Amino acid sequence: MGNDFRFSERRVSIPGPEGNLDGVMTLPDDGTARGVVLMVHGDAAAEATQDGLYDAWFEGAADAGFATISWSKPGVGGSDGDWLSQSMSDRATEVEAVLDWAQARDDVPTDTIVLWGASQAGWVLPKVVAARADVDGVVAVSPAINWLRQGRFNLLAELDHDKASTQERERAVEESDHTRKLLEQRASYEDYLATTDTADPMSKDRWRFVMRNFGADAESDLVAAGTREIPVHLMVGLHDRNVDVAETEDVYRSTFGPHLTVSRLDGAHSLARTAMEDNDAIGLAAAIFWPRAIFAPRAIDDYSSFLSTIG
Known part of the structure; x- marks a missing residue:
């Protein structure tokens, strides 16, 4: 085969x-x-x-x-x-x-x-x-x-691939910017969960992994x-x-x-x-x-x- x-x-x-x-x-x-x-x-x-x-x-x-x-x-x-x-x-x-x-x-x-x-x-x-x-x-x-430029490129490329509307794009970029700000502030996972609007939030372990590496x-x-x-x-x-x-x-x-x-x-x-x-x-x-x-x-x-x- x-x-x-x-x-x-x-x-x-x-x-x-x-x-x-x-x-x-x-x-x-x-x-x-x-x-x-x-x-x-x-x-x-x-x-x-x-x-x-x-x-x-x-x-x-x-x-x-x-x-x-x-x-x-x-x-x-x-x-x-x-x-x-x-x-x-x-x-x-x-x-x-x-x-x-x-x-x-x-x-x-x-x-x-x-x-x-x-x-x-x-x-x-x-x-x-x-x-x-x-x-x-x-x-x-x-x-x-x-790391951060790659994440933004991926976000925009997927939105293009999915033929997202202008409103969907603006909402996705706003959510991404919010997550970046939390990472830069070294926010806790609890703060991330309390303020994110994403339907599929990161797990606690994933949040910590990204926190360690987002500056790569x-x-x-x-x-x-x-x-x-x-x-x-x-x-x-x-x-x-x-x-x-x-x-x-x-x-x-x-x-x-x-x-x-x-x-x-x-x-x-x-x-x-x-x-x-x-x-x-x-x-x-x-x-x-x-x-x-x-x-x-x-x-x-x-x-x-x-x-x-x-x-």
Whole structure:
């Protein structure tokens, strides 16, 4: 049914800052690899394989001769801790712990190390690259630059997509501005709940997570990472409603210069085909019967080709 992927997989347990991290390690079918990719999730409670959605990425890495390590976020699956208690610096520390674990093991091919990260990982990857001399390349999938600007871009893009009325737009922007003001005032969750008009308010844990991270801006960390002068591959979807990919590309180009390559793909934020993100039934059917078709044309081949140039 299209899901006979070309890699082998085994479970791994990795010591992390908050306890053990439950993960997977994949390898090319012949069991040998010349390097390893570490996958850094975006937002939300992510399981190591994203419930199978990472299989195409695992296969793309395997085709290029790379192993892949991916782990469930703290508090997800068998991983200890709570991802909602993390700052972006905490997330970077977690990635470094996985790097240290990999470097200490004889069964992990660490001659060449590549970091892959999506969306929110854009605030994590540059911190790790700037701090480590053992990262040889980066694949950044739809990363944002500034937390607040990204949130506003997403809000307006979704309103446009939904063909919201002028009144609906004004009400949504007013609510967003109110939430920003509360965050800047370090307001309590109780104050947020008492004054928000949204029909779907954040949970208390989510409010605290946003409070920790709403000031995130990647530019200074990107500049620090740029001094490493390693290959960086930016992959963006032309139909991304979450992130202003034009801003991201401009900042990455000015930061990484000749060390940057960019692929613009006919996909959404996750690089899935837009039909997959906009229609749950189509996405589910593709995941079951034709999982390689989930992603935009050329996306995984492009990823594999970039990895083939590293090391």
